[in-house]
Amino acid sequence: MADAASEAVCNPHIGCYAHTLNLAAQKGLRINHVSRLLGRIRRIVSFFSQHLPKHKLIQDVCTRWNSAADMIERFLEYATLTSKEIRSVNKYVSTLSETDISNAELVLACFKPLRRVTTVLCTEETPSISIILPLQNQLSTLMAPSDHDLTSVRYMKATIVNDLSTRIMISSI
Template sequence: MIVAVREAGLTHVKCFAHTVNLASQRALKIDRVNRLLKKLRTIVVFFHRSTVANALLKQKQGMLQLPDHKLIQDVSTRWNSSFEMVERYLEQQPAVLSVLMSKDVRKTEKDVVLYETDLSNAEDLVVVLKPMKTITTILCDEKQPTISLIFPLKHQILQLMQVIEGDTAFVRDIKEAIIQDINKRYIDEEDYLLLTSAVDPRFLSLPQLDDERKLAVFSSLITKAATLVNSDKIMKVKQEPDDGVATRKPELPELPGPDLNQDKAPAVTPVTVKQESSAMEELFGDVFVTHVQPAKSTLQLLEEEVSVYKGEECIPLLCDPLEWWCENQYRFPLLPRLAKSLLCIPGTSVPSERIFSTAGDIVTAQRATSSCDHVNMLIFLKKNLKQ
């Protein structure tokens, strides 16, 4: 697929949700983190298999006034399931510890007990990976996961994962692993991602860049928009057919000439008559312009639009950038064409993958004879019908 995109001369941008998953998975593969997850996984499996332990857990939850939640078991292919497993364990840790210390539960104490250091590391792991979980939730939104989110989110991850004074060695290893993985992503596509963020009214201020880099981004925006506008123009020149026959004008009737035999009349002194102003002159005399200003080029018009656009205030993050451009397309006649062509690109493949999952739920053995049109309609209704 990547080769096909390159051969077509297009820009390939990888799914950012997949990128976040790879960076988080790299952090979870650190030895100390991996050992912690194995211990937690052992405890969760123990409670899932033991009906006695599960029943005691519910009793302890009621006594300690904890939420009636089950422990979560992670899946190796989903890093956020490991995060949720640790987070749920910390939530239920008092009840779990009370059950494990009960004499009514058969257990191997070495395998299912976490020590104080393990609990401290688990708390640090949740704090460090919390932003990654929030970003994953944002990208899983099917309405506004636009490509313009990628650069701001990547920059935010790099800022949050900076090692600060007071970080333990455990936290430092996790942050460094995530930074090393994120830094090598989207290097060749950075200019393209900056362009998409510039046309998003939520991020038009580009606070991550200095003034020189901002100027370069908006200059590139003007060039791209001018190219797109010029390609859309269709010049139709209508020419009349030339059949080689000149059109003759009708001859004017011959006026009677002077009578040569008549005696020459005396010369008459011409009298200057003051011309009366016409109604058109009275109406348009003060505003009539004989000199017309030359029309501005597309490039000049775009420079003016971008200058006005840069002065706009950023819209709230929860607003839809495409709706903003639809509402302001009369103020900016040229820029919306470029903005819509870029903001319609999703920054993640999660919504499309969900469609495949929906199709798998619809096309079952009981519906094996359904026609393609029927299946397409059912998928469409499932994804678009408001509950």
């Protein structure tokens, strides 16, 4: 799309903001500590997905950042699944410590502004460029790393904000 816009001399070219947001969030999910935590949650979710009633655990999809948020959220509802008894049933499923569960809660909290922006974009019948600048500014403020954040969450926020700012050149809008 960017190449086509360049060839057609469409300057500035503003791509789909929802897609841009997804790409930035995906980059944040690749932060080493976050990626490892998601992998451990993913293995537990896969193990239990066959044995739960209607309110099943949710498996994430690598192309949708919000599926990782949904997976963590549902997993935290079933935090009792992380007990040491799991290991006796299946040695390949690693359990999560209290620190891991706290970290998962912090990662999920990091996704709240992204989810809010995605909801706004999805509820608009005809989203226009006029909505991008306010959403981008709001995200930059809400995702600003804090001294109270864990190092991995601070890095995740910075990665997402930096990726968004390089993909959307607000100054050119």
